[in-house]
Amino acid sequence: MRLLSFAVAALAVIALVVSQQSGSAGILGLGVVGVLLAFATFRATTIPFFLKIFSGIFGTEYVLFGAGTLMAQIGLWPAAWQAVAPPASLATTVAVFGILIYLVSFVPVVQRIARIASPYFESSEPQIANLGPFGRYRMRLGTFAVALVVFLIVLNQAQVGISLRINFFYRDFNNALQEKNAPVFWEQLVNVFCVWAAISVISYLIETVAQSVLLIRWREWMAAEYNRRWLGNGNHYRISLAGTADNPDQRISEDTRSFLNQTYSFSLTLITQVSTLVSFSIVLWSIPVAITVPGTDIVIPGFIFWATLVYAALATWVTHLIGKPLIALEFEQERREANFRFALARLREYSEQIALMRGEGAERRHLSETFGGIVDNFYRLLWRKLKLTTFTLSYNQANVVIPYVLLAPYYFGGQIAFGVLTQVASAFGRVETAMSFFINSYQSIASYLASINRLTTFEQAIAKADAQAAGGEGAAxxxxxxxxxxxxxxxxxxxxxxxxxxxxxxxxxxxxxxxxxxxxxxxxxxxxxxxxxxxxxxxxxxxxxxxxxxxxxxxxxxxxxxxxxxxxxxxxxxxxxxxxxxxxxxxxxxxxxxxxxxxxxxxxxxxxxxxxxxxxxxxxxxxxxxxxxxxxxxxxxxxxxxxxxxxxxxxxxxxxxxxxxxxxxxxxxxxxxxxxxxxxxxxxxxxxxxxxxxxxxxx
CATH class of the missing domain: 3.40.50.300 (P-loop containing nucleotide triphosphate hydrolases)
Known part of the structure; x- marks a missing residue:
């Protein structure tokens, strides 16, 4: 990481020098965020390993994309490839990602996530990686896991680029329809849409396979590690005596699965959404007409973008107010469900004794009371989810018409073409969706936090039991x-x-x-x-x-x-x-x-x-x-x-x-x-x- 930080700093200095000579604001921004990224990358040696992976990826991408941008700026980029020269905004975006990774490493909940996730990627266990047509290779388990994560992140970023290209296709395609231009219509449909749609499908198939391999191997390792620590040195017995972690079976089987799926989903989804936000925001900024504040003559550059930002921010705040109690309710629901499963398992274990004592009636009452607790909490959970869903559905329905309402006067006035209108509406939807990630995922986030809390308390219980064992640091x-x-x-x-x-x-x-x-x-x-x-x-x-x-x-x-x-x-x-x-x-x-x-x-x-x-x-x-x-x-x-x-x-x-x-x-x-x-x-x-x-x- 230290070597990478020096490379980032060197590129940032070069960008600042070039910006002074060319007067380019984009190159200046590239240099400024590069300096901040160099500091964040240098300090990233102190953050958990799971976050280091992302920090390393974004630092490397900044160097590669930034070098390409500077080459194009000073005329060293091949003329034949000029159309694919990386813009300054691309390197700036990944630099912002790298800085954000360092900043969120100080957030307590992120620290807990990274502490649980990191050991798998640091594992030195040897294993055989089957890379299909590329053969089989012996490598460290952690190395293989890091390689898969890097591949999936880069693939997700490529998918954002594919989506952006298809967005421009819709602009040109709809303009061809409006102008009744048949040659352009068929050119866009066959040579543009079919090609990029096929690439998109293939990329998602590859992602599905790579993601599945990563998650099942991660879960296999995590279950084995928790089993080893829980069963080691009599810890399971001391935990049951102390009552410090209820239903460890559920925590190992269900909570680990939920944690892994949601950690992957939220990590990759957040990166994708931020990439989408930056990429499609450029479309909103580049509308070929000055947009005024409704009811006034005040022109605000990027008005559609700022309107989307304020709209999503207010909705996010309201969502948090409505959905905050969900976290505790989800935790309680998981606990009560686990207690019910344990009661059923215990009944099966003592079936002979219960039958001899004619205790079936008492067991039915006990099971009914236990399940009654599930039902009571379920209705509290349902009522809270209904409130949240009512707001989020209303919010999402309004999103469909807002860009058309804002741009309709300019379209009917002949200031923008139909293709531009549909492109901006599509870009608005993508930007708004990215900004609304927190809103639309609040229920999943609440469940995710409940799993994190259960795994965290389980690890603490194991550590305490291990310390209390004979010969342990905390043993009396x-x-x-x-x-x-x-x-x-x-x-x-x-x-x-x-x-x-x-x-x-x-x-x-x-x-x-x-x-x-x-x-x-x-x-x-x-x-x-x-x-x-x-x-x-x-x-x-x-x-x-x-x-x-x-x-x-x-x-x-x-x-x-x-x-x-x-x-x-x-x-x-x-x-x-x-x-x-x-x-x-x-x-x-x-x-x-x-x-x-x-x-x-x-x-x-x-x-x-x-x-x-x-x-x-x-x-x-x-x-x-x-x-x-x-x-x-x-x-x-x-x-x-x-x-x-x-x-x-x-x-x-x-x-x-x-x-x-x-x-x-x-x-x-x-x-x-x-x-x-x-x-x-x-x-x-x-x-x-x-x-x-x-x-x-x-x-």
Missing amino acids: IDITEKPVKDATIETLALNLPNGQPIVQASDLALPAGRATLMIGPSGSGKSTLFRALAGIWPFGVGKVATPQGQRMLVLPQRPYLPQGSLRAALAYPSEPDVFSDAEIHAAMEKVKLGHLTGRLDEVDLWGQRLSGGEQQRLAVARALLAKPDWLFLDEATASLDEKLEGEIYEVIRRELPQASIVSIGHRSTLRAMHDELIAMEKNADGTFSPKAKSMAEAG
Whole structure:
């Protein structure tokens, strides 16, 4: 960017020198905006990468178009190409774009958009780009994405030029009709319109393909990145505990899609509209008759342009006043829709329990209340949209006749031709549409801002959860691996999510190679202590030392069985093919699941097909396959009868002889299966502390 800024500055200085010699106001303007662009480009190194792409494009275009303009001005442009020499207004326009990019980089909402969008374009992941007839090339993902964006921006600018050429066709075509000039009529229709219409169609087809490739690859990368950050280091669990981001599934699936589509649409559309504004404004300025203010003799240069500008500005202000509440309403609607989808998914997950309790009526009431919230907000949203649509439709209907009303006296007076009238009306429509972008897109902008807000708060929730993880910058519970044999709680104070203290522990050792049973009343913090030792509980402070290089596995009371085959459920979280059939069969036989060995590759919802006891035994089979150094069982056999529970513990002790086992349980029969005992004792302040006890002391 710094090198480009020097090139821009050099061209601007040359333009200022040439303007002094030629007296050309256009070249002078080219030099002045070039100086401002050079400063903006030099400072662009500090703006987000997504905005740098646009800044670099406009800086490069200024140098190329400006050089062509100066060559034409001093007579170095080839005479045969004089008709296509770039005017000074073209380079000036792209310079204005570059300056605007730098200025909008300070707008908070633009900063949020760029912060979300930039990582994809900075990605260094290698990938194979299939460029069709040009072959396949290996390049960085970010490089490929930047190349696509540059191509699409240049293509959009070319499409504005095509539209401008067709606008001049309408002028000449209509003049030929008025003059009954058949040769010119057919010349314009065949050699001008057909050629440029075909070019326009081809350009839009190319744009569709390039745009689709960019968006699907961007979405694929963004979904994978959010999944990685959300699932990494137990962040998903801490976010759900803290409640800092509701419905993360919707944010990853729906909000990312909406963000990408609308970011592309608004970025490219804004560039196209500004290009259209500048290009077609020249037509309005060049009307071959002096236009006076209605009812007076005052002549204002470019009156049609200024009238369009004031008209659109007033309408934009009114639109903002009417539509401002839409942003909050769109955000709320997305939240309520996501809550309803979650309620339906939860009902499906617990369908057996609901059926056993005959809870269908209660579920219908709950679903009705949840959807009622959607309906209530929908009507508020509808009423606001009706107000906005009433204004925008009325505004757009008035746009059709305004240029004709302003120019009709001059046409009927014979001062302008019919072709000029239709050309100016068309140009007025294009300029007015460009100026009215904010008006016509307000509802989409409101939805876009809601998606940005949801993704921003999701990223903040992930960052906070990541910082709270064990070893993170914001973690208050320090879990450190040390070259020790036992796991030791040096100091530990745990709270519930609402801030209520629940556990106070200090100088507690969990002996290696032994089986330790932890007992205590329900609600005394036993499971919370397990979660803290696993590094996923964020609410508390303290220091824990764990043996270096040892693997830990926690079996909760309710195991998780992923969708897919039974083999995948047994191997989870490893890949399904990590263990051989013989290993899996042996593990299943040992935990009394031999009747399922023939269904290993059957895909089903195993969390619903297997009983609670079968699910717990499947989780134990996982442990036998994984062979952890430390195995924590959080009431992991509570669904088994006492005899089967004893047999399962015997299998664990026999098959994992080197493993250190820590169990939570309430049955007295568990004591015979363990070597050590820890009891949760209640303190005067209502918290509980784990204390090592002998089996005799615990009674």
